[in-house]
Amino acid sequence: MEEKINKIICKKCGEEIKEGAQFCGKCGKKVKKCYILIGVILVFICVVGIYIYINSRTNKST
Numbered sequence: 001m002e003e004k005i006n007k008i009i010c011k012k013c014g015e016e017i018k019e020g021a022q023f024c025g026k027c028g029k030k031v032k033k034c035y036i037l038i039g040v041i042l043v044f045i046c047v048v049g050i051y052i053y054i055n056s057r058t059n060k061s062t
């Protein structure tokens, strides 16, 4: 069987970081999970999209 371990590479020093570790063992850089950032961006795009949609509808009334 293949070992399925999500390997995270430190963006600062390139060291391999074990899954679950929050800091790089070599340089101590904090490991950020991209998923949270993507979620925040998606929510932000949705909110902006709704805002623009509402604005465009209200502007048409003139």
Ligand SMILES: [Zn+2]
Pocket (backbone or CB within 6 Å): 010, 011, 012, 013, 014, 015, 024, 025, 026, 027, 028, 029
């Ligand atoms: Zn590092």
